[in-house]
Amino acid sequence: MSSGERVRAAAVKLFAAKGFHGTGIRDLASEAELSSASLYHYMGTKEDLLVEIMTTALRRLLDAAGKATAGAVDPVARLRSLVALHVLAHAARPAETRVVDNEVDALSDAARTRVVALRDEYESLWAQAISDGVAAGVFQTAHPAVTRLALLEMCSGVARWHSPLGPLPLEDLATHYAELALGALGHPVAVAVPDLRQCLEVVAQVWDMPVQPGF
Amino acid sequence: MSSGERVRAAAVKLFAAKGFHGTGIRDLASEAELSSASLYHYMGTKEDLLVEIMTTALRRLLDAAGKATAGAVDPVARLRSLVALHVLAHAARPAETRVVDNEVDALSDAARTRVVALRDEYESLWAQAISDGVAAGVFQTAHPAVTRLALLEMCSGVARWHSPLGPLPLEDLATHYAELALGALGHPVAVAVPDLRQCLEVVAQVWDMPVQPGF
Amino acid sequence: MSSGERVRAAAVKLFAAKGFHGTGIRDLASEAELSSASLYHYMGTKEDLLVEIMTTALRRLLDAAGKATAGAVDPVARLRSLVALHVLAHAARPAETRVVDNEVDALSDAARTRVVALRDEYESLWAQAISDGVAAGVFQTAHPAVTRLALLEMCSGVARWHSPLGPLPLEDLATHYAELALGALGHPVAVAVPDLRQCLEVVAQVWDMPVQPGF
């Protein structure tokens, strides 16, 4: 791993573990095994580093969601894919996703505007799937916008507690969350999740991870 | 509001908005309209303030949950109460609850141990309600522990997005979340939520808030 | 001398001796006999300190020039007063005036605009005296604007080399410069400088200095 990569990896790890404001430049330097002056060969300001991490993660999420739902007409299938993707991403990349979810307040106004725009673009895919399902009569929910936020928070929460050492394989985790979400939407439990394999592949591809049994 | 109360209120507000590490002692002082030296008449260290806020909020949550579920045998009713209570608390007191949910990492080891113990005690009430419901055959879930975490994250998320200015009255919000949770647990939608009034009263009492129409 | 005054005095001394960029915050602190953190009780940023020093000095110069020339009709008398005042100020307060003359480039754009406006206001008094003298036929100069700049630079230069330990009393210095200036303007040497005493008093008053024999 090059020095530049080590800097970025250190930032992802530490911002996730201790927060942006809780992570000092010296923490980053020692984690990256560099002097603090040397960090600045590979980054702009500390905030630039944060912005880069957040926008990259959000773009990947968007990219993955686009790939997984492209061409799908069935709202149930789309929502199931979105949930599975989101859960897989948060379980497989908890650090990046925690940074995205927790550090928006640490951004300057200008950067926050850009990041929130990306996040809104991503969430609109969820909103569309839900409203399509409601329109098609396959989802029952009195307050679709509230439900969307509730499901997103539920799925994002995975990054806060999931451990790769836990007993549950990622496939089962994703399947379980898809069932929880469909249950919350008043939809009879899906008997099959035929697109889960595809979701795994999309996540692996977008995040540069090897596709391995059990991930 | 006394100076001491202003200090505490400032801390709750700013820790929620900018995080513990993102909030300086001078920020607290100006928000409390006091000099930074004067703060120290009303607090110990900055961390003491955080610990006090977190333990108070968790004790209130525990207290409320105890009151609302005391004597209830039906696991469905208990879970519904827990969800309603949790959502009401997070919607009505977003600042305190965000601090509890976000700032655990900022605690020293000793303090974190105590706070996490409280949180675990609270979560065990959820675990018990779910496992009782599964045992009683009224809940269907393949992974009760995962489901518990998923529902908790879903409900806690309310504090991250809910605005008191939004169109949805708190009663409806709580009801909606109870339905989402029961749906996720595979339970037919409850036709009545007869204990919601009680939940509102418990929350209002525990958090010293007036019970008013629409809260 | 209070701490705040010591900070300002340290800045004047060091900015004059080593330049703004050549003076570190630690230099200021040790000169003011304070820790570098304590400096910040008495100042904003280092640049704020510079701006305050420059604007104060320029306002005093303007104030003094206004007082010394108020009501004077004769352009020769006015110019003589301006020269004497300028020279006295630069000889008696070399540090402040050197900062004004040398550190304009160190200012940010916003601050420079304000400072230059003050300087221009001051210089316009010189321009007026010269053009009035030319119009009245008592001054001969082919390029009044160039002459003004030449005389100003000549007089400001005093702060760069004059030592209070030198043999020449300030009165004589001022008189000599007035003669140089009038000579350069093609005016027969003035036999009397009846307003010099007044100039001394104005300078002493505006700069809070005791009026003493030989200054």
Added chain:
Amino acid sequence: MSSGERVRAAAVKLFAAKGFHGTGIRDLASEAELSSASLYHYMGTKEDLLVEIMTTALRRLLDAAGKATAGAVDPVARLRSLVALHVLAHAARPAETRVVDNEVDALSDAARTRVVALRDEYESLWAQAISDGVAAGVFQTAHPAVTRLALLEMCSGVARWHSPLGPLPLEDLATHYAELALGALGHPVAVAVPDLRQCLEVVAQVWDMPVQPGF
């Protein structure tokens, strides 16, 4: 222009514009369109660069003054040449001359000693011309040393305000300053400045500039 020349030119420009301490090695590098490491192929330390610039400029001034006054007996002619030369050099090479005039304080003790010695040698030519003129009765001045410093500051000031875009041709500027100086020295205005052409040529030769109409 070779890289080495670009480095030197960058230093002259930036030291003049922002001061030695206000100019960073990175500023030099980007102005010279080189990496900061590459600078060190063409220079020693940053201070070496400053010393080289200052001594070169002073030697050129000395050289030019020597050439222009060599063999001249008339003190009036000598002083007129010195003034013209000085003004021409400061107007035509404002950057180099500003560095010489402003950055003496930035030098280390050893280097300052050498530079000041050169400056003193140069100024002694002025001192000699003035004292010769006083002895010959063609100059009237009560304090020759003060007058010398006053005239030098007046003439050096040109580099601080003169713009090549201004309306006044360099010849006229130099002539005007010569008249100012002679006026200040109590000498009747010279009707002719027959050596101005020679001064221009000397300056052009010493500073490697094309002699062009209007310079």
Added chain:
DNA sequence: TATGAATGAGATTTCATTCAT
């Protein structure tokens, strides 16, 4: 000739905290 990588020292400024009044 040219530079990317690297750094110890130092820049300015803020940190949480104490204490005499």
Added chain:
DNA sequence: AATGAATGAAATCTCATTCAT
């Protein structure tokens, strides 16, 4: 109860410089 004064430690970031390539 309240604060101005004060500070050691630490914050983020830049400095001039070196060196292997």
